[in-house]
Amino acid sequence: MLRPEALAHPLTPVLRQVRADSCPERFNFHCHTICSDGSLQPEDLAAEAVAIGLEHLAVTDHHGLAAHAAISAALDDHRRRGAAPPTLWRGVEISCLLEGCLVHVLGLGFAEEHPSLHPYLQGNAVVGPALRAEAVVAAIRQAGGLVLLAHPARYRLPHQRLIAAAADLGFDGAEVWYDYAMQTRWQPTPLVCEAIAADLERRGLLMSCGTDTHGLVLRGR
Known part of the structure; x- marks a missing residue:
C-alpha cells in the first residue's frame, strides 16, 4: 500500500489515471535529452511534447537535472504564444542495486536541488x-x-x-506500460505489461508509463 506522503503527493492523482493507451499521447514520465544519453535538445523535446498534445511530462535524464530548466523555459514560451503545454514534473533516472541486480529507479515530482x-x-x-x-x-x-x-x-x-x-x-510503484520490443512507434508490450499492472494493482501501488525516448522522436524510443 502507498505511504501517506505518496497518497498526498500532487502527482499521485495523475498517475492514478495511467492506462495502457495513456502513452505517448497523454502522459510521458520517462524520456531523455542530450544532457544524458538522449539525442533531443531540451528545447526540441519541449516542442515535440507540445505538438503531441501531452498533458503531463517528466524528463528523466540519468543522474542529472541539467535539461529541466531549459525545458521549463521552452514550455513557458509556448504557453505565452498561446499553446497548451504539458505540466512538467521534475524527474531523474538513478541506477541502484535491488536484490543484487542493477536496476533503474525513476524519481518523480521531487524538490529542486x-x-x-x-x-x-x-x-x-x-x-x-549509496548504490x-x-x-x-x-x-x-x-x-x-x-x-518508481x-x-x-x-x-x-x-x-x-x-x-x-x-x-x-x-x-x-513501477513503470507499467513500456515498449519492451522497442518499436519505431511506441506501444506497450502485451502480456508482460498486463502482468506487471496486475501485480501493482494487487499491491495498491502506482503505475507509470513512458517512452524511454533516446532518439529524435518522442513517440518512439
Whole structure:
C-alpha cells in the first residue's frame, strides 16, 4: 500500500489515471535529452511534447537535472504564444542495486536541488553503500518525490521478484506500460505489461508509463 506522503503527493492523482493507451499521447514520465544519453535538445523535446498534445511530462535524464530548466523555459514560451503545454514534473533516472541486480529507479515530482539527491545528480552512478536501493529510496523520499521502478521486465531477474523486493523497500510503484520490443512507434508490450499492472494493482501501488525516448522522436524510443 502507498505511504501517506505518496497518497498526498500532487502527482499521485495523475498517475492514478495511467492506462495502457495513456502513452505517448497523454502522459510521458520517462524520456531523455542530450544532457544524458538522449539525442533531443531540451528545447526540441519541449516542442515535440507540445505538438503531441501531452498533458503531463517528466524528463528523466540519468543522474542529472541539467535539461529541466531549459525545458521549463521552452514550455513557458509556448504557453505565452498561446499553446497548451504539458505540466512538467521534475524527474531523474538513478541506477541502484535491488536484490543484487542493477536496476533503474525513476524519481518523480521531487524538490529542486534537495541535498539528499546531490550525490545522485553528478552525471554518473554512485559507488558504495549509496548504490543500494534503500539509500536511493530514502534520498528521493527526503526530496519529496515518488519512487518508481523503471521497466521492471528489462533486468536479469524476473519482474515478479524485483517488484516484490521494491514493494518491501517502500517503492511507490513501477513503470507499467513500456515498449519492451522497442518499436519505431511506441506501444506497450502485451502480456508482460498486463502482468506487471496486475501485480501493482494487487499491491495498491502506482503505475507509470513512458517512452524511454533516446532518439529524435518522442513517440518512439
